[in-house]
Amino acid sequence: MKNIKYSGIIFGLLLTACGGGGNSDNNSHNDNQPNINQPEQPTPETSPPGGIASSLIFDTNADGFKDIVFNPMSNSNESFNSMEIYLNDGTGQFELKQNTFEMTQLKGQNYQVFMATINANQDDFIDIITVETDPEEIDFSMRIHLYLANGDGSFRDATANISNEMYQNGWANLSIADFDNDGFDDFIMGGGSITCTFENAETPCAAGTIYLNNGQGHFTPANITIVESSNGYTHQFSSLRYGALSAEDGYVYQIYDLLAGDLNNNGKVDLISHIYSTNSQVPSFINQSTPGNLKFEVHYSAHFRTQGGALLDVNRDGFKDWVTSASISANNPDIASSTETVPLHVLINNGQGIFTLDDSYLSPNQRGVQHARAWIVSDFDNDGFEDLLIPDHGNDWRPFPGFANLLLMNRANGMEDITYNALSDKKTYTHNAAVGDINNDGYVDIFFNNSLAVGAGHVEAIPETRLWINQGGLEFSESEQAL
């Protein structure tokens, strides 16, 4: 990522990890260092971009072949990085399509640091929601953008359909789900919180804000009723909170970042929050919402410091468990290129959203992560059990050494690391990834947002092929086309 002047100052205290959230993107870079993604020479249009901020794989033009939507973050001299599409021609070749997005820019040089698909307006086409940030500004501008699909591979900007889409937060991620159970996709913001104090209910806090869809693709923040399981107190907030819910009884905690998933298999999407307070238990927000009325009951697991992760069923009892880690982000030359890692952990769900640490589902020698950029759940070998891909960009400071990604297969006795045999052991700067079956062979392929910007700041990270074709779940081959 680019320099973000404020990140070290403001986020430093709150976060030790950008790798925390499923899609979070804290960027801890040194002020005085040059832009890491600035190419020395203008790049021809046909060359792959030096960096990619975010990407998605889905069929944008309804021809039955999945395309790759991406946002370059190092286009030559352009001041504004428009989203672009590699259009799949059905033979495994992609053609670059530019200017298919009607885009209104926030200001200056922007990146979509987050992208997700969403069914916004109930037509037959998949829409896109993004978080755009302006990394060179010091006023923390960020904006949620909505792009409605026209069905022919082009998209129109419907950002005006979102109320309160602009924040002074720098960055955020979103989780897409139908939170009020009315059949329409909503979204919740995570990781946008420079205004959050974690222990003051009165302070505005963007993280944990849920935007409800009116069914026609218009999104508005809605109040959330929180029921505290420990004492039965009920309170309404503008964003997700937890704690005793009463000043007399102690703290009310704001949240910073979260994961969404059905924890108790009742068909409603629940939430869990990472915790940044040393004296807080881990809150699970069990969904009791009805259409138009958001309501969650908070239950607690024992204190455990989590900064990210993914929900998938590790012990195969039918309930989603939580794989998580901390991360390394140190502005220290001695650490920057080291092989130091932090361990993975597994938290097992009791079926009611209460989690217990059990690392026996990891091999005793399980390789750790340095700075997981994302946690992607998909069944890569089609055995019916979800596996876990962890793009890891390594320590987020110069010299941006990169780090090997991690592919963990879900086995009967736990998670098995097959990365080095299936993919590679190279230390890449992988800024998230997108997965999807691009050659219609039934196996999910991977597009890594690898930096190719060697010599432009990534002095140590290794440039590597972005698109890897799944050969049956245990082995991937590099795409012959340079994307």
Ligand SMILES: [Ca+2]
């Ligand atoms: Ca809804």
Ligand SMILES: [Ca+2]
């Ligand atoms: Ca489970």
Ligand SMILES: [Ca+2]
């Ligand atoms: Ca599997």
Ligand SMILES: [Ca+2]
């Ligand atoms: Ca495939």
